[in-house]
Amino acid sequence: MVDVSHTHWSTSRWVREIETRLAAGDDEQPFVNIKGEDRREFDAIFLGGGAGGRFGAAYLRAMGGRPLIIDRWPFLGGSCPHHACVPHHVFSDAAAQLLLERTFSGQLWFQDLNGKTVSILDVVEMFRRGRTGPHAFMNFQSKEQLDLEFVLGARGRILDAHTVSAAGRTFTAKDLVLATGARPQALGVAGDHLKGVFDYASLVDDLDYEPGPTAVVVGGGKTAIEYGCFFNATGRRTIVVSRHQPLPMINDGETRAYLLARMEEQGMEFCTSAELTAIEGDGQGRVRVVVIRTPAGEVRVATDFVFLGLGERPNSEEAREVLGVDVDAGGFVEVDGRMQTSVPHVYAVGDLVGAPMEMFKARKGGMYAARNIMGEDAHYQLSDYPDFMHTHYEVCWLGLGEEGARERYRNVVVLKLPPDNPDDQAVALPAGDRMMLYAMMKPHLSGFQKLVIDGTSRRILGAFHVGCGAKDGFQYLAPMVRNGLTVDEFGEMDELFLNPSYFIQLCRLRAGSKVLRDL
Amino acid sequence: MVDVSHTHWSTSRWVREIETRLAAGDDEQPFVNIKGEDRREFDAIFLGGGAGGRFGAAYLRAMGGRPLIIDRWPFLGGSCPHHACVPHHVFSDAAAQLLLERTFSGQLWFQDLNGKTVSILDVVEMFRRGRTGPHAFMNFQSKEQLDLEFVLGARGRILDAHTVSAAGRTFTAKDLVLATGARPQALGVAGDHLKGVFDYASLVDDLDYEPGPTAVVVGGGKTAIEYGCFFNATGRRTIVVSRHQPLPMINDGETRAYLLARMEEQGMEFCTSAELTAIEGDGQGRVRVVVIRTPAGEVRVATDFVFLGLGERPNSEEAREVLGVDVDAGGFVEVDGRMQTSVPHVYAVGDLVGAPMEMFKARKGGMYAARNIMGEDAHYQLSDYPDFMHTHYEVCWLGLGEEGARERYRNVVVLKLPPDNPDDQAVALPAGDRMMLYAMMKPHLSGFQKLVIDGTSRRILGAFHVGCGAKDGFQYLAPMVRNGLTVDEFGEMDELFLNPSYFIQLCRLRAGSKVLRDL
Secondary structure, three states, X not given: OEEOOOOOOXXXXXXXXXXXXXXXXXXXXXXXXXXXXOOOOEEEEEEOOOHHXXXXXXXXXXXXXXXXXXXXXXXXXXXXXXXOHXXXXXXXXXXXXXXXXXXXXXXXXXXXXXOOOOOHHHHXXXXXXXXXXXXXXXXXXHHHHOOOEEEEOOOOEEEEOOEEXXXXXXXXXXXXXXXXXXXXXXXXXXXXXXXXXXXXXXXXXXXXXXXXXXXXXXXXXXXXXXHHHHHHHOOOEEEEEOOOOOOOOOOOXXXXXXXXXXXXXXXXXXXXXXXXXXXXXXXXXXXXXXXXXXXXXXXXXXXXXXXXXXXXXXXXXXXXXXHOOOEOOOOOEOOOOOOEOOOOOEEEOHHHHOOXXXXXXXXHHHHHHHHHHOOOOOOOOOOOXXXXXXXXXXXXXXXXXXXXXXXXXXXXXXEEEOOOOOOOOOOOOOOOOOOHHHHHHOHHHOOEEEEEEEOOOOEEEEEEEEEOOOHHHHHHHHHHHHOOOEHHXXXXXXXXXXXXXXHHHHHHHHXXXXXXXXX | OXXXXXXXXXXXXXXXXXXXXXXXXXXXXXXXXXXXXXOOOEEEEEEOOOHHHHHXXXXXXXXXXXXXXXXXXXXXXXXXXXXXXXXXXXXXXXXXXXXXXXXXXXXXXXXXXXXOOOOHHHHHHHHHHHOHHHHHHHHHHHHHHOOOEEEEOOOOEEEEOOEEEEOOEEEEEEEEEEOOOEEEOOOOOOOOXXXXXXXXXXXXXXXXXXXXXXXXXXXXXXHHHHHHHHHHHOOOEEEEEOXXXXXXXXXXXXXXXXXXXXXHHOOOEEEOOOEEEEEEEOOOOEEEEEEEEEOOEEEEEEOOOEEEOOOEEEOOHHHHHHHOOOEOOOOOEOOOOOOEOOOOOEEEOHHHHOOOOOHHHHHHHHHHHHHHHOOOOOOOOOOOOOEEEEOOOEEEEEEOOHHHHHHHOOOEEEEEEOOOXXXXXXXXXXXXXXXXXXXXXXXXXXXXXXXXXXXXXOEXXXXXXXXXXXXXXXXXXXXXXXXXXXXXXXXXXXXXXXXXXXXXXXXXXXXXXXOOOOO
């Protein structure tokens, strides 16, 4: 072990140390930051230092408690910067950039990308080199600014509800917080172990060849579509195989249709009501062909690159076996609003407790666990939260879609851009930051946005945005909408024009009327 | 005149009609949309159909009133889509895109732009072709969706507080709303009429040659810097000449310094405490040299391209002469909170009434004028509003900067990214949408963000963001901050990670502590 408790490494020093440790592989030399002079018992051991564990520990420490984080990786932050959110955002930025460059190929200063394929391996390797930066920052911030104690790079073993061993030592605490996360769900068909079959984690860890001209993506949810759009943007034939219609989580049909039309326009192929039934190898352990069962019969597709976006399985085995915590049918650990499991003194947070697999839920779960451990009686209510994903665009949504609103309200009013009009989407709006070249030259690519309103109470029921730059806004809109934001209040706000979402000004154009109408 | 009152032109039809009219130049054939069957007197004539006039008329119409808009251009929307906000955003998007392509020239799929100059003329011509789209949309929406009556493409002449003539007809109304806007301030030195001297309006209207390798920008405010960054991003030597330090409106020194450092890193030259004293021609009416008086003496710069960003002058002459409305020292029309001028029945809105020259102020001014004309007693209070500009980045700010906060509060706490640390800005954060490639490969280019907090009340005092994607959020944050948003409330929100601004999670990391500390 490396005792770092008396060091003050900079982020660049942490980069070097983490890289050395990751390159060494299984050779465990954990970084241990435990203050020998602090004789207090730990208030909590956070098993796992990802979003839930790290934020939980930080909150508990800020409250004056003493947390210990144990993580198998030599860095804090968990799967997000290593496998999940960060690479996903890198690939989505690449997809957005490539859509722009392909759309305007040969115009203005743009290079000609027509017919050209962009390397996936280069982008993955760029990410692989770059990801140690965020890792290092997490270690730096956690140690120097958040005053957290940790054992990093050592697998923790649960002994009981108060005791975890790691790096040859045994640690005890009043309470235990399980934050061991989840892993990608396997496909479970013949050949799914072949080289060339990836999930979001193995793609960034293992890819060591340039994928050929065809990518096959399995799944219709966020991960599958997000990665599929990136593969498509690189110039590859991209086939999405899913049992159901893609993007079911986007609860507004018009928004979903806009997105799917844009993907199809870019050449993505959707094979729905379909299943990937087998993966065939080339005799040397590599994927050569996939077999897809479709309503029209079996299809065989030659490919050396398969991506699985099938959801998550919880890393709950050890907690079940050693502690006996209750889990649901999917194996996810069950918790109450205090983030307590069925076992006294044992809490659980993050992906381990199930959907939504989002950062805010993990972090806030950690915060609520910390508050309860420190003696408060605090209950985490997962309220209506905003949501997002990426295609070639950023997509945000919250509340009710038009269909759901019409089921529950008699007087639904819709404000949207582009509006219904004889030229359909060929109007030069919406236009906003990073969408201006589309607005000027290819208007139908410049996005889509929509507000769903109860015309009677004048309250906002739902909001939908396809484009760029609305994510931050949706974070802040969500509590406003929960608190009853009306068209009239919207119209009193100060827009920063050309604002990515035109909600403020659309509302203002209608707010003068006692009887709201569509726009 | 062309009576369009019985037509239902699509946006693409409007594009063709507007283009024909603009190409014909002074040959006035106004589009007249007046409902012959509506015998009511007009409630208000809006002289000018830009942001203030159009939104004011729309609001008045929604309230059940009858407005008439008269505009000298054959389209609604005013200077924004023709000369101002829209081209500015197009050029800023180009600057952001070119910064990315230059930074990663020759890496991944990026073309090599090293040493290459990008055409300004091409981008201007692209905008010139594209801008009719937004114009057409405004006409379409105003007529078909907002039910507005108008005379477009005819100069209105004020006869008295109730009467305006245009297109050979005389129109009367109960009230008159002046919305005639502003125009760029001239330089007022020898040679400022030469070909090659532009402001934001003449640049997009008149540029007909490819500017040479050196651009000289006069001014240190938003417009000067925004256009200067675009010229720089095209690969030209760009010299910014200003009397004072640039970007005085950004009231946080650290944010301003980050921006200026990035501009200087891109090669922009700042010539401050300086004045452009003369522009010399080449004998054929074209700029050849500018003369700059600097603290170190006179400097002569060879250039064929000068851009003036000197602020605005109101188009108030006719209203002063005919109506005698009171104006301030700069000639801007004075109004009260009801948007009423010194002359009964005469209102004024938009750029004509002075700073801030922002869309929200124009539109809301129109709305408040409409409410008062329709009998309400409504007062527009210009409250603390969020603000923004573009450099190569999007920049947003609201409230107090750190310096101003420390003057007024004893216990100021700052949360920021990147944090103070031994590696300065070489840490891989912030990272958010459209900034990911920087975060991975050139972290110091990935942005800057900061919250300024009163540690005692725990309230947010100010927020600053450099990067991409925070504009929408700042719109919604502003009223929350005005209503007393605290660190603790911030920490309860649901972030959409990797959110462009990290304010929610930064607050959550500190919120557990009764004594707030910097981060």
